[in-house]
Amino acid sequence: MTEAAVRLADIGGCAAVAPLLSARGLRFSAGGQTLIRDLDLHFSNHGISVVMGPNGAGKSVLLRLLHGVLKADAGEVHYAGRVLDEETRRREQAMVFQRPVLLRRSVEANINYVLKLHGKADAGRCQALLEQVGLAAKLRQPARALSGGEQQRLAFARALAAEPRLLFLDEPTANLDPNASAMLEDLMLGAAADGIKLICVSHDAGQARRLATEVVFIHRGEVLAQQSADAFFDRPADPRIEDYLSGRLVL
Amino acid sequence: MQDFGSAFTLAFQLVLNADADLIEIILLSLKVSLTAVLLSALIGLPLGALLATARFPGRQFCLLLVNALMGLPPVVVGLMVYLMLSNAGPLGWLRLLYSPAAMIIAQTILITPIIAALTAQVISDYEREYRELFRSMGLGLRQRILTLLFDARYSLMTVSLAGFGRAVAEVGAVMIVGGNIDHLTRVMTTSIALETSKGDLALALALGVVLMSLALLVNALVMTTRLTAKRMAHD
Numbered sequence A: 001m002t003e004a005a006v007r008l009a010d011i012g013g014c015a016a017v018a019p020l021l022s023a024r025g026l027r028f029s030a031g032g033q034t035l036i037r038d039l040d041l042h043f044s045n046h047g048i049s050v051v052m053g054p055n056g057a058g059k060s061v062l063l064r065l066l067h068g069v070l071k072a073d074a075g076e077v078h079y080a081g082r083v084l085d086e087e088t089r090r091r092e093q094a095m096v097f098q099r100p101v102l103l104r105r106s107v108e109a110n111i112n113y114v115l116k117l118h119g120k121a122d123a124g125r126c127q128a129l130l131e132q133v134g135l136a137a138k139l140r141q142p143a144r145a146l147s148g149g150e151q152q153r154l155a156f157a158r159a160l161a162a163e164p165r166l167l168f169l170d171e172p173t174a175n176l177d178p179n180a181s182a183m184l185e186d187l188m189l190g191a192a193a194d195g196i197k198l199i200c201v202s203h204d205a206g207q208a209r210r211l212a213t214e215v216v217f218i219h220r221g222e223v224l225a226q227q228s229a230d231a232f233f234d235r236p237a238d239p240r241i242e243d244y245l246s247g248r249l250v251l
Numbered sequence B: 001m002q003d004f005g006s007a008f009t010l011a012f013q014l015v016l017n018a019d020a021d022l023i024e025i026i027l028l029s030l031k032v033s034l035t036a037v038l039l040s041a042l043i044g045l046p047l048g049a050l051l052a053t054a055r056f057p058g059r060q061f062c063l064l065l066v067n068a069l070m071g072l073p074p075v076v077v078g079l080m081v082y083l084m085l086s087n088a089g090p091l092g093w094l095r096l097l098y099s100p101a102a103m104i105i106a107q108t109i110l111i112t113p114i115i116a117a118l119t120a121q122v123i124s125d126y127e128r129e130y131r132e133l134f135r136s137m138g139l140g141l142r143q144r145i146l147t148l149l150f151d152a153r154y155s156l157m158t159v160s161l162a163g164f165g166r167a168v169a170e171v172g173a174v175m176i177v178g179g180n181i182d183h184l185t186r187v188m189t190t191s192i193a194l195e196t197s198k199g200d201l202a203l204a205l206a207l208g209v210v211l212m213s214l215a216l217l218v219n220a221l222v223m224t225t226r227l228t229a230k231r232m233a234h235d
C-alpha cells in the first residue's frame, strides 16, 4: 500500500472509495522560498477536513493550490478523478478566503451575484442565506461597510449560494465573536450533513475537535499528519504536533 | 477696445440676463462635449477594462500606445480630422467639415485615449484585488470586465468627468474642424479666442466666467463622487 493509502485507511475505511480531491507531488515556490514541497494529499468525498499548522506554514497557499486559483510549479490536483478545470471549479467548488474580497455592492447584491451566476437568482434564497449568517437586517447596506466579522459571514453565505460540492474555508471564524463562531460552526456541520465536502483551515483546536472528521497538519509546506480527528488528538502522528497543540513548541 | 471695468460689468450683465447668443454658444459647447464624452466612454471604458483584464500578446504595446495618445495636442487632432473630412479627404463625401458633428468626432478622438488609459489604470488595481475571487468563481473575460466596470463605477465617473473637462476646455481641435461659424459651430473656447482678438472683451469674459464655473462644477462633481464612494466603502 502507498503511504497515501495508508493514511486514507487511517480515516476509517475510506480507502476503497476514490478520493474527491487529490494532490500529487505539489510544489510551489515564491519569493525565492519553497512554500509547498512535494506534497501528496488525498481528501475523501465527505466530512470536514480541518487543516492546522502554525502561521506561515503554507495553509493558505495550499488551499489556493487545491482550489486551483494558484498554479503549482509542479504536481497535479485531481478532482473527482480528473484534472481540475475552470468549468468544474465554477460548478462544483467555492472558497472563502482568509481576507474576504467582497464586491463593491450591497450585501444582497453580493449574494445575488453568485445566485445569478449559477442561474438560481431568487429573492427568497438570498434572504434565507443572509438569515443563516445573521445578516438579514443588513440586506441593503454596502458590503464593504460591514465589520470584519460581518464581512466574513457574508463571504461564507456567498460561498454557500454557489451550492458547491466542495467548499474551501480559510479561517472562516478567525474574526468572529463566540456567538457568530458557533453559528458558523453549525452551518458547517449542516453543510457537511447535506453532503458538501469541507476543507477548512483553523487554528482553534477546540473547533477542530468539534468539526473535524479528519485533521491535516501542515508545517513548512509539508504534511506532518493526516489522521482522523480522534486519532490526531489522541496520538498525533508526529511528536512535534503534541508540543505544538499544548503551546509548548513554537514550530 | 473697452476698458476692463466696463468689460467686466458687461460680462456679468450678459450672464445674468441669459443673453441669447451667450446661451446658444454654451448649449452648443455642452452638446458637442457631452456627446463626445458619451462616445468616448462607450469606446474607452470597455477598451481600458479589456487592456487591464485580458492577457494577450501586444497588450503592453497597446497600453503604451493609449498612454502616449493621452497627450495628443488638440490642434494635431484637429488637423488630422480636417484632412480626413476635407473635400479632398477620404471622408470628404460625408460633408461633415465645419459642422458640430466634425467637432464631436475630433473631441471623441482627443479624449477616448484619455478615458481608456485612465480606465486601464483604475481597473487594473481592482483586477488585482478581484483576481482570485474571479478565478474561484470561474468567470469568463466578459463577466470579469462587466463586473469590474460596475464595481469601479465611482472611479470611472470621475474618469469620464476628467474627459469632459478636457473636451469642453480645448480650443485647437474644434477651431480647425468647426471653423467657429456664428450660430453653427461657435463654442465657448473658440468664441473667447475670436472675441478677444476682435477686442470684444465683454462676451469673452462672460464665456470665461461660465467656462470656469463649469470647471468648478466638474470638480465639485468629482469630489462628491469620491465622497459618496468613500461613504459606501467603495473606494
Ligand SMILES: Nc1ncnc2c1ncn2[C@@H]1O[C@H](COP(=O)(O)OP(=O)(O)OP(=O)(O)O)[C@@H](O)[C@H]1O
Pocket (backbone or CB within 6 Å): A030, A031, A035, A053, A054, A055, A056, A057, A058, A059, A060, A061, A062, A098
Ligand atoms: N505570493 C507569495 N510570495 C512570496 N511569499 C509568499 C507568497 N504567498 C505566501 N508567501 C509566504 O508563504 C508562507 C506561507 O503563507 P500562507 O499564507 O500559506 O501561511 P498560512 O499557513 O496560511 O499562515 P496563517 O496561519 O498566518 O494564515 C508565508 O511565509 C508567506 O510569507
Ligand SMILES: [Mg+2]
Pocket (backbone or CB within 6 Å): A059, A060, A061, A098, A170
Ligand atoms: Mg493563512
